[in-house]
Amino acid sequence: MMISKWLWVLVAAAGQGLAEEAAEKGGKSEFSMRGVKPDQLDVYKRASEGGVFTCLKDGKTIPFSQVNDGYCDCADGSDEPGTSACDQGTFYCENKGFFPLDIAKSLVDDGVCDCCDGSDEREGLCPNTCANLMRKYVEKSVKSNNIIKSGLVLKKEALETARLLRLEMEEKLRTLESDNVVKESTHDAMTRRKDMLVAQDKNGQLYNHLHDRLNSLQALVEDRFAKVQQRDQTLITLEGLLSEMTNTYNPNFNDPAVKRAAQGYLNYATNKDVPEIDTLAIITTIDELRREIDSLPVPSTESFWDPFEEVARKVFQYFVGIHPLDLEQVTLPELERRLDALEAEIKSQKNEIQRLSTDLARDMGPNDILRSQNHVHQGEVGNYIYRLQMNGDLSQVDSKGSSVLIGKFEEVITDDYRLGLRFGSGQRCWNGPIRSATVEFECSTDTAILSVSEREKCSYHVTVATPLGCYEQDLIVI
Ligand code: MAN
Numbered sequence: 492m493m494i495s496k497w498l499w500v501l502v503a504a505a506g507q508g509l510a511e512e513a514a515e516k517g518g519k520s521e522f523s524m525r526g527v528k529p530d531q532l533d534v535y536k537r538a539s540e541g542g543v544f545t546c547l548k549d550g551k552t553i554p555f556s557q558v559n560d561g562y563c564d565c566a567d568g569s570d571e572p573g574t575s576a577c578d579q580g581t582f583y584c585e586n587k588g589f590f591p592l593d594i595a596k597s598l599v600d601d602g603v604c605d606c607c608d609g610s611d612e613r614e615g616l617c618p619n620t621c622a623n624l625m626r627k628y629v630e631k632s633v634k635s636n637n638i639i640k641s642g643l644v645l646k647k648e649a650l651e652t653a654r655l656l657r658l659e660m661e662e663k664l665r666t667l668e669s670d671n672v673v674k675e676s677t678h679d680a681m682t683r684r685k686d687m688l689v690a691q692d693k694n695g696q697l698y699n700h701l702h703d704r705l706n707s708l709q710a711l712v713e714d715r716f717a718k719v720q721q722r723d724q725t726l727i728t729l730e731g732l733l734s735e736m737t738n739t740y741n742p743n744f745n746d747p748a749v750k751r752a753a754q755g756y757l758n759y760a761t762n763k764d765v766p767e768i769d770t771l772a773i774i775t776t777i778d779e780l781r782r783e784i785d786s787l788p789v790p791s792t793e794s795f796w797d798p799f800e801e802v803a804r805k806v807f808q809y810f811v812g813i814h815p816l817d818l819e820q821v822t823l824p825e826l827e828r829r830l831d832a833l834e835a836e837i838k839s840q841k842n843e844i845q846r847l848s849t850d851l852a853r854d855m856g857p858n859d860i861l862r863s864q865n866h867v868h869q870g871e872v873g874n875y876i877y878r879l880q881m882n883g884d885l886s887q888v889d890s891k892g893s894s895v896l897i898g899k900f901e902e903v904i905t906d907d908y909r910l911g912l913r914f915g916s917g918q919r920c921w922n923g924p925i926r927s928a929t930v931e932f933e934c935s936t937d938t939a940i941l942s943v944s945e946r947e948k949c950s951y952h953v954t955v956a957t958p959l960g961c962y963e964q965d966l967i968v969i
Pocket of ligand 1: 923
């Protein structure tokens with residue numbers, strides 16, 4: 492169901508006509524003259540009483556008998572309001588019972604009925620069709636009003652849907668934002684905990700490493716000391732042998748080699764200076780080092796929550812359901828896994844927050860009405876199928892199925908109280924401009940693409956039947 496445009500023209504004319512009729516009923520004048528508008532009747536009446544008519548524009552006077560006599564006397568045609576003698580001015584059809592009408596004077600007495608009351612032709616030629624026209628007009632008006640009223644109900648529903656959608660999105664955004672605060676603060680706490688565990692881990696590794704090194708150092712020292720002792724024993728044995736040889740050899744044998752060896756031993760024994768190796772001191776130093784390492788301060792694992800975060804800690808526990816202290820039982824690899832998962836969640840949450848904020852900030856027309864128009868409407872016009880999502884994309888699909896973007900919804904345009912849409916940033920035309928479109932609404936209870944015209948190359952105009960095109964202002968007062 493739709494309302495055609497000519498009706499609006501008629502409605503405007505009706506308004507004007509009814510007002511004039513009312514003025515006449517107000518008792519201004521009983522005098523009548525063919526083709527004269529009600530607001531000028533008085534002028535002609537006074538002229539008829541005085542017998543002289545003054546042309547309305549140039550002030551020329553003529554006898555009243557020359558008015559409507561079939562000859563044009565006034566340059567403005569005002570002496571011939573009811574004949575076709577002068578081209579100037581228009582002929583007024585009173586059309587009682589319907590709507591008054593001004594017609595060209597050339598249509599007067601041409602044998603064709605132009606006024607529904609037949610006043611433009613000689614008496615008896617035209618039947619009075621005003622009552623019939625009025626009946627049809629009323630019927631059409633009732634139909635049109637019914638469409639507008641049903642359309643307005645649907646439009647109201649669309650507005651309510653849009654309002655609820657916005658509320659839903661705002662609520663979602665609020666929840667996401669507050670959840671994000673909790674997640675960020677949890678992330679901070681977990682990161683601190685992780686840093687602590689990493690530090691502890693490093694300390695632990697360093698501690699073990701140093702202990703291992705000290706143990707091997709001690710083992711090495713003890714081993715070397717044992718070997719030194721072994722050598723000492725060997726030396727003592729050798730010294731004993733040499734000493735015994737020196738003391739007991741027989742000089743009478745006059746063996747020069749033995750004599751030299753005995754003398755050498757005596758020299759050695761006189762100058763002998765074997766340094767003491769203080770292994771105990773080395774071992775003690777190692778032990779001291781061990782104690783020093785043991786007494787180094789270890790980072791605290793007690794709490795990783797800032798005192799300021801007491802609230803966040805409670806909120807975390809409330810929302811996440813894990814007692815924050817549970818994290819203190821979590822191993823480093825597990826904590827790293829949880830942190831990775833949390834970071835992914837925060838990232839997608841932020842994207843969603845961004846998407847919702849951008850969408851909520853978009854101009855969706857008065858009372859956000861376009862927000863409810865998510866449906867994709869499809870219509871075949873000419874050689875193409877057009878696909879339209881009023882708050883999304885408008886595209887054109889050819890017979891081979893390849894699709895071209897005509898434009899993305901950019902803004903709602905208003906002309907007086909009527910709404911329209913502008914689509915832009917479409918695909919560039921070959922050798923031409925970027926595609927764009929305007930969308931005009933017509934009141935209807937259904938939504939459908941009615942027509943598409945390419946007013947200039949790649950600049951499209953689309954007419955869409957939709958309840959969004961129904962307005963209270965268009966209701967006809969019958
Ligand atoms: C395609 C369609 C037409 C457009 C031409 C321009 O055929 O999008 O609407 O006029 O491209 O080259």
